[in-house]
Every structure is written in C-alpha cells, then in structure tokens.
Amino acid sequence: MGNRHDFLNKAVNLINDRIGDVVKTSTIYESDAWGEEAQDDFLNQAVMVHSSIQVEALLVELKKIEAILGRTESFRWGPRTIDIDILLVDSLVYFTDHLQIPHASLAQRRFALMPLAEIAPELVHPVTGYTINELLERCEDEGAVRIKATSAA
Secondary structure (H helix, E strand, C coil), rough: CHHHHHHHHHHHHHHHHHCEEEEEEEEEECCCCCCCCCCCCEEEEEEEEECCHHHHHHHHHHHHHHHHHCCCCCCCCCCCCCCCCCCCCCCEEEECCCCCCHHHHHHHCCCHHHHHHHHHCEECCCCCCEEEHHHHHCCCCCCEEEHHHCCCC
C-alpha cells in the first residue's frame, strides 16, 4: 500500500542503520498479489546484510522496522505497507513456532527466488541442497514476476 518504492528505500536504510551493513540489493521486481489476490501488485527486493544479530533479535528488529513504516496487523496476506521476511541466514536451519529459517515457502515462490537469485545465485538452500538458481529453475510457481526498477535507493 502507499508509495511502495519509498517504503522499500526506507526499509533498506533502516535495515542498514539498525541491523547491519547492507552489502547487496537486488533489482526491484513486481509480481501479482499472492495469497489474497484482490489487492495491488507486490514489489519485491532481496537484501543481503552482514550482521551479528541473533535470529530472534533480528526478527524483533524487522518487526520494529515494519511498524515504523506503518505496517499494522490485518488478515493473512492482506494489504500492507511493507512485509520483511528472513529468507536465509547463511546455512542456518532454525525452526520455532514463530520463525522458520530458511523461509518455509521460499522454494515455492518465484517472486522471492528471482531477486534472491540475482544477488546470491550460488547460495545453497541448507534444507534442499539446491542453489538458489537451481530452486528458481525447479520452481513450479507460474506467477508473473517483472523487473520494475534497478533499486529502491
């Protein structure tokens, strides 16, 4: 919702300020809404960050950034200003009731794999054993994903 490019730009800056050094950002991609389809198209971007923050604290900080950017709780997959997901943390496999790393649906979502493949194509998914490029090639999601802009910044 709102100025989607501005929210991505602000999110990247807040991540850099609050979490760690942003070392790579992907192109911005646009895709059809996923889940609840009666809403505006999504913008997606992958961001690689070097950080020493532990995963539980990372999740807390990302939720704070989402709140700063005006995200409020609504129904699942509903409209929102920003949605920041942790896709991977090195080769970590981590499962709790509220956090799963790698992201549970990463391998099934073209809109997440395309920007990630741009910045980390040879990164190996620690559960599947496939590289991000290989996951993208195997992905059965046929949703359209289009390049929207070179970056938010």
